[in-house]
Amino acid sequence: MSLLRKISHRLTCLLLTAFVMSSFSLQNSPSREYRVKAAFLFNFTQFIEWPASSFAGPQSPAVIGILGKDPFGPYLEATIAGETIDKHPLIIKHFNSIDEIDNCHALFINMKNQDELEEIIEKLKGKNILTVSDANGFAKFGGMIRMYIKNDKISFQINLEAARAEKLSISSKLLKLAEIVKSDKKQ
């Protein structure tokens, strides 16, 4: 009887977990995943300091750029509405190619191809742009922040060296939440 009960209990738990997973799981609902990622993207800007020279004036806008296809839908727009980075109003710009990028502070790169990404990273050097992506190994080959799903939650890796090289200072509070990674040595 006790055994039967145990089994039924476990079964219930399993079923319940499956149900919760199916309704709330990040993988199963891309829109929810990108809603959180949009919030994360905005939050990153709140814990990072750009050099003053990267802004045209004290109240000139701070630009969040999206390179490639915009995965956020309306969420990013909603998240940053009315928000600022140190009195710089936040705006969103969409870029189709790397050459269009002129005035930008944080750039979400929606690309998966490693070679392509490496090329972009190389091209962005010296522009004090925070690079964010959810591509595999992004941080390891020179990207600054990579978002990924771990235990059904969004986590992120930070390549501190890459950020420092672009004179971006990342708050230790943010670092505490991140997995710190280093660039793989180039052959």
Next chain:
Amino acid sequence: MSTQSKKSSIQNKLMRVIMLVSGIVVLMTCAAFFLYEYYSFRESTLQKTKTLGEIISTNSTAALAFENKEETEEILSALKAEPHITEAGIYDINGKLFCSYPSGYNPTKLPLKPGLNGYNFGNSSLEGFQPIIEGNKQLGTLFLKSDLKAMYKRFELYTVIVLLVLNFAFLLAFFLSRFLQKGISTPILALAETAKAISERKDYSVRATKLSDDELGSLTDAFNQMLIQIQGQTRTLNQFNQELENKVNERTMELGAAYKELESFSYSVSHDLRAPLRALNGYSKIILEDYGSELNDDVRKLLGNIQFNSQKMGTLIDDLLSFSKLGKKEITKKEIDIKEMVTKVVEETGSNYRAKIKIDSLPKVMGDYSLLYQVWINLTSNALKYSAKKNNPEITIGSTSSESETVFFIKDNGAGFDMKYYNKLFGVFQRLHDTKDFEGTGIGLAIVNRIIAKHRGRVWAEGKPEEGSTFYFALPDSDVKNK
């Protein structure tokens, strides 16, 4: 009051004052200290909690922004270092509880929603909300609850310390005041001792010892100065007294001499007056006897008048003589049965009168027999004489006695007298009635007065015209026997 109790009383008073004052001072100091501690502890608890909240909320911004519960919990778990923080919670921007402390703490015990920012003191705790802000954007709210057990614990310790200090202060005050009050009480007690010695022995030559140069010292000086004055005044007074006594003695002697002189003078005058009177009387008698038949009636009547008046003058002189003799006479006291004496007197004088005489019981007294006999003769004959004209003459003789004297009285229902002439009653040759109505020289009561005065007694009378009179004399008790 004994010296010991007086001594202890002033010492006790001084000690009580000192201990009361020091006790109050210590108590007030402790109370102020308590109050200060109470407020500063509250203030410091508030500051500490605020600072802690500041740190926690600053540290938790990123974790909250990225909804990292593990990290938030870890940040909150740092509160373990502050045991007085009993509960904490972080709410997200929507007011939903995100994380609670201690971990595993039943979150339903925390406020459901964040309240107004700021901290409030509750009964035994301090609790409040603090916004979690990154840059200028609020990310959530922090709740902190700090219990004040530490404060109460501290106050328990303070109470113990205060009690100890109080006890110690009292003990110290007791011993110090025992020692210090001597500076005040010793000179006072010395002064009191001196004053007591003086009032007991009346010895004004004693001086108080000066023990200090303060107000008590000057009090001692003033006291001694007063003693010197009293001593001087007493000496002067004694001197005056002595002088006065001497003067009185001197005057008394002079007076005695003058009185004696006067007495012998009046005696010799009375005596010498008798001889020519006797001659006057004798010769007029011879003329009447030898030549009476040859004289006409007028002359005989005139001669008779001469004889009558000279005889009357002789009686006056005799009375005067016997009165003045009284002054010289020394009284010799022996026991006298007054009842027996009065009975004898009544027998002797009452035979010619029809008055009803009633004699009450009368005591025995000490006195001069012949003089008191004379008193009774005079009083009884007066009573008989002045009541003789009444229809039912009645005389009562009796006595009463008081604490210090025995009073005799003789009461009649005779002619009486007017009280307005009372002061003439006991004078020599004073008469309140006409000789035509009642014979006599008017010396009887004066003699009575003098005899009783010689016995150190007193004489008085009451009377009303036509209703009668009562004569009293009192003899002092030492002269009365067998009451």
